[in-house]
Amino acid sequence: MCGIFGSTRKLDNQALTSVMDSLDHRGPDSQGHELLASSASEHPIIFAHTRLAIQDLSASGHQPMTSNNRRWWITFNGEIYNHFELRSKLTNNFRGSSDTETLLEYIATFGIEKTLSEINGMYALAVFDAQENMIYLARDPFGIKPIYFSIEQDELTFSSEVKPIFASGLHRLQSLNQNALGDFLHLRYVPSPNTLLKGINRLRPGHLLSYNLTNKQSIERPFVKSSFSKFSGSFSEAVDTYRNGLSNAVQKQLISDVPVGVLLSAGIDSAVIAALAREHSSDITSHTVGFGSQHQECEISDAAETAKILGIRHEATTVDPTTLIDSLADIVNSVEEPLGTTSIMPMWYLTQLAKKSATVVLSGQGNDEPWGGYRRYQIELLLQQLPFLKSSIFQKADKLSALFKSDPIKRGLRCLGYKDDANRFGNAYALFTPGELGLLGVGNEQPNTSIDYWLNLLANSETIEPTERMMRIDSRMNLADDLLLYSDKVAMRYALEVRVPMLDPDVVQLVESFPLDFKTNLRRTKLVHRAMARDFLPKAIIERPKRGFQVPFGQWCKTTWRDYMEANLLSPNLKINSSLNSDGIKMIWHQHLTGSFDYSRQLFALLTLSLWMETYLSSQEQTEESRALNLSSANC
Template identity: 40%
Template sequence: MCGILGSVNVEIEDSLLDLISRRGPDDSGVERFSLNGNSVVFGHRRLSILDLSPAGHQPMVSDCGRYVIVFNGEIYNHLELRRKLSGVHFRGHSDTETILYYLAQNGLEAVENFNGIFSFAFFDREKSKLFLCRDPFGIKPLYYCNPKPGKLAFSSEIKPIQQLVHDSVDIVNLSELLHLRYSPSPDTLFKNIRKVRPGHLVSVDLSTADLGITESPFILSAHSGLNSTLSYDDAVEQYGCLLQRAIERQLMSDVEVGILLSGGIDSALVAKFAQAANPRPMKAFTVGFKEQDESDEINDAQDTAMALGLDSIVTKVGFDDFLDIIHSCVRIVEEPLATTSIIPMYYLAKLAAHDVKVVLSGQGADESLGGYGRYQGELYHSFIPSYLARLAGPAAKLFGVRNDQVLRGLQALQYDDDLTRFLSSYTVFQNDKIEKLVGVKDDKSLKRLEYFYDLMKCEKMKSSVQRMMAIDLRMNLADDLLLYTDKITMNFSLECRVPMLDLELVKYIESLPYHYKVKLRQSKIIHRDFSKKVLPESIINRKKKGFQSPTKRWFRKQGPLQEILLSGNSKFSTFFDLKEVGKVLDEHQRGMNRERQIFLMLVLYYWFEDFG
């Protein structure tokens, strides 16, 4: 796992790599090339995980000198790919060297065979082509900017690009963020800085004056319903085999690997098979809370660790810690998000980095296996008449329902159109409120959803719940949960792997009938049924808590939040109507749960201080 940086016709000082040094403290390198009057720079910071020798140094150039790569990530099937290559004299055993020659011999379309987490830049000097690529689920971020014709800058993070290119806030993208809770690729809050979409290649043509920048997918559809004749019992057995194989595959490392352990099933399953493949107890890291709160998972996680033979290591966070670290987290993540678990992730990553360089996480199971409440909403929508659905939301408010998730779900039921209903279920701020807050309504979110809806061929899927899960795997997950996980763990020079997003495993899961995964009042069905075969009942029967923080209660404390968000001397106040901000704070005090809305505004407050 590393950090990459590069440009075309934009000068980069070697010292600029220091801005991403935490992503790769073990080694660094810069290479410069001239081609057809263009200057190309490739820079790299290395976190040595596989092949710790100088043979893994980057930027890496092929023996013939034609191909150059800077790579961030891990390719778990690289040895399998390496065996398919001929005529190559390998200098080491790194996956970077494998894919350099694999792409050289098979072309960029061969990236679809990579099972891993990755983003990279690949330069074909003979064809005058440069490519930027991001893995199918967007586990590793990659940004780029084309500020003027003939100029390009790219990086694993935004900060180096900001040093190279002056950019400003896009108010339309701000309204999109307020609607969705994250900025969907290719958007960021900036006008010109973009993210490579998950599963896409950006092609740069150095033979043209404007560089001819284009983006194209290497993922063509979700694999829905192909195993419709497979019996459920056989499906469970096959699922278990593939899950175990995925976990064992992702133990590939020349350094120690640990576990991010919650009290739930997902991380317990990962821990179960990881520990079974290790001769010594693995270290398991858990974060909890100083104040008593139902979201605290320390006791459950310690019970899991004891049952599985893990070495449990814990840390605790309180409201004072939250206020102390939120500004740093915003600076690290670089993109505002409404996800409160950013804060506990910071302390969890900091804890783990004291002992290991690699951790396995249980992230990714909810999107592929139907773990979220909104998937239940899609099932209800299939049989509730439209006229009743349109009455559900107003009736809930009339009877005093204050649960934000429930209200969003009921609001979404009224829409027959998939994309409008999906967007309603994702919503943080309603569009009329967005206009009151920042003066502009969101008109981009639907277009971004529609792009992946069409790309995944969702219209061919039998059930809307399949369609929503396919989109969530490539959008919400990539640019929200996985984004902050990458940024925060790499801030501590810690690589986080996600076995639940193993490409072979996800292809299989998506090929199963949706009712093997989710039914009314049942979620992650095949996952839970397999878990019953290998985990103790005490773990299986626990109430799901999710990776959360006690922000609902914390945000009811009068004083600090009001002083921050209602200050008239801040950059935040130049974008937001503070009277409308105050109304959100008041609603939370009166019992409406506005923790996501408040957290997003708080994050934006600090983001404008650093980036705006």
């Protein structure tokens, strides 16, 4: 795992030094940059890299790296798990054993597109083809590794993170992308290719960006293909096939020349990963974070019990609300984007704990989406079984949601009355109701463009049921730009590589081929997954209630965090007041305090948005024109 950067712009030494400094935390083991000549450019192209050495710790893994024929250059962040298999197809004389060299020589032999169709891994990469004067950027199929880019005055700049792009001299006056603000308030994150920063884009998962240095044109297109294959075996055969596939994925992802650990919660997913890791390695340590036994969200004791049953070493750390207050601004700064996911806070301390004894950790993240582990999938399944609830006459049921305090019930009611998948899914994802968005002075336009994009790309078939369509979208959009994004940013702040075996492409393709009733029904979720877990986990662990890496944030808002919340949400001079209606924020805050409704999810999203704005937006106030645009869209 590393940091990458590149630009077709001319950078002076001071700017380049600032870029490398801003990437240093991602790759503390070595740094490198190359000035690459191109017949289509008057000045050299810059490729830069900071290295966290995982495989082949020698200098032969140093980057940027060139191919044997000197045609190709690469700066690469990630891991290729099948690189030994790929290497066996090549006849090159290799300098070392790194997966980067294998990847580069495979590209040199077979080309970028064929290579992307055959590699199994997590990655964000850039390659320069000196013969054709082309630069290619690629992000893995599930977006485990992010890559940002900016094209200003026809010049391309890219990086693993946003700050190196700023350090290079671009976007010194950082301004808000008004069009993305509504997406954030609807989804609690901004789906690729957009970000909240004007001029900064995030490459979609499973996509390739081609930039032509000769004519300065760029094209982004998908290299992922939708699979419509159907598993034809029995339930028990599915269990055996899945066990073998996931076990192979864990075994491949244990390959490392540095220590490997496991992030362990109280749930079944991380317990399965820990159990399979224990089968393939005797040297495994698990790591857990919690908030103390007085909070039901604390997972330390249950995780410790799991570790004891599996016979692995276990380490835990406890954090308190005051400690989290002190760290939240730093967390938001490191994530570089606001997210409405409270688990970014415990993850900050979990990665620090794990880094003390490991450089690589396996995580159970990414399993709920392919297996249908969230309640919204069961709501969608109910609508499939009772299709009359999609009739437009039920749209008025949304008004009944005000009678309920339960957030899942409110969102479920908002899904009624919509036959169109994109509208229905958008309501299922919604963080704020239309009325609440109106209070905030924001229009109620759903992020249907992103939803429709993924529907058309991966789920546009009558053979795929609506519930499965939602699961496929979430596996590429929700995961990549929310959960996996903060995992990468938080962990790499401490130079820790997080691997996610559940998102092995072969495993996900297998799971997506299973019949829906092998995955979820109205009463239970992850059916084959749970059945497989019985091979090595007791029933008590398999049937533990889902906690979802939650934080008692709603309770803390009314006590320990109250002053902090009011200072960062209600103070009159905050930048958030230039984009959102401050009276609306106050109303939501007071309704939470009085217990009228649990607005903890919404308040955390607003809090991280406010903290992010204070750090990332320029000190210039939002113009009256853009403010008027917000208000007029809210009144539409």
